[in-house]
Amino acid sequence: MTTYVRIYATEDGANAAVARLAKAGFRNSKIFLPSLSAGKESETVRSAVEAGTLPEEQTRICIRSLKEGHALVSTQAGFGRGKAALTVMERADTIGSEKLSRYMRDDPAPFSELLGLPVLSNVEPSTELLSSDWSLSSVFGLRLLTKNPAPFRSLLGLPVLSKPKRNWNRSFGLPLLSQKAAPFSSLFGIPTLTKTDKDWRTSFGVPLLMNNPAPLSSIFGLKTVIKD
Numbered sequence: 001m002t003t004y005v006r007i008y009a010t011e012d013g014a015n016a017a018v019a020r021l022a023k024a025g026f027r028n029s030k031i032f033l034p035s036l037s038a039g040k041e042s043e044t045v046r047s048a049v050e051a052g053t054l055p056e057e058q059t060r061i062c063i064r065s066l067k068e069g070h071a072l073v074s075t076q077a078g079f080g081r082g083k084a085a086l087t088v089m090e091r092a093d094t095i096g097s098e099k100l101s102r103y104m105r106d107d108p109a110p111f112s113e114l115l116g117l118p119v120l121s122n123v124e125p126s127t128e129l130l131s132s133d134w135s136l137s138s139v140f141g142l143r144l145l146t147k148n149p150a151p152f153r154s155l156l157g158l159p160v161l162s163k164p165k166r167n168w169n170r171s172f173g174l175p176l177l178s179q180k181a182a183p184f185s186s187l188f189g190i191p192t193l194t195k196t197d198k199d200w201r202t203s204f205g206v207p208l209l210m211n212n213p214a215p216l217s218s219i220f221g222l223k224t225v226i227k228d
Contacts, residue, residue, distance in 0.1 A: 001076040003055050005100060006089040007065045011035065013092040014071035020088045021075050030054075032062070032072035041066040048074075058100055070095065 008014040011033050021029045030053045037044040045062045048054040053074055054062055062072055077085040153159070169176055182192045201208055214224050 001078055002082055003053070003074055003076050004082060004085050004089065005054060005058055005062070005072060005074045006086075006094045007061075007096045007100075008071045008073065009093045009095050011071045013094075014073050017073045017089050017092045020091060021073075021085065024084065024088045026075045026077065026085055026088070029073060029075040032066060032074075034066050034069045034071060037066050061096070061100060065096065 006017065008017065014031050014033065018029050018031050021027075030048070032044060032048065032054075034041075041063050044066065045054060045059055048062075049056050049059055054072075065072060073089060075085050075089065180186050184190075185192050212218055216222075217224050
């Protein structure tokens with residue numbers, strides 16, 4: 001529900017607005033007359049704010065209006081009926097409507113109210129952290145750890161697979177591990193290392209090792225940086 005307020009120049013205008021609201025179906029309207037609240041305007045308005053009849057953000061302007069001799073009318077409208085309520089309230093000599101602060105909805109579930117549906121819960125939300133001992137398993141009374149190696153098969157009544165006693169050193173008649181360092185070379189009779197008597201000091205007539213510490217400088221006749 002949203003509370004709407006309008007200020008009227010005279011008490012007659014306020015009374016007429018309440019009568020029109022009742023005729024339009026708004027029967028929870030409240031009227032605040034300066035003649036009845038003379039000298040206790042602040043108490044009257046603050047009591048209405050605590051009762052939810054007047055919005056708290058409009059406390060100052062309501063007190064000032066009563067002190068100036070103006071009357072107040074407030075009504076509560078459900079979701080989708082606010083415009084209709086304001087249309088009825090503004091058919092009289094309203095004043096200062098532009099000075100009223102914007103309305104804040106005090107209904108936490110407007111769509112549920114529109115469809116006439118009850119809210120799921122009135123319990124206030126909790127932000128308390130769960131203890132370290134809490135777990136989903138504890139909700140269902142289940143242990144976190146089990147000594148059963150196959151709990152689901154046991155639950156369904158299925159036999160647990162037995163541990164094989166077979167030695168898995170061979171498979172289909174072939175050894176899984178080989179003691180030969182080069183099984184493929186042995187299989188095809190290929191030697192792993194080639195023995196040769198050739199002296200590999202030259203290749204294509206070019207010596208592989210040279211006694212000249214600066215061969216390129218010697219080829220182009222360039223002097224080295226140092227003679228040592």
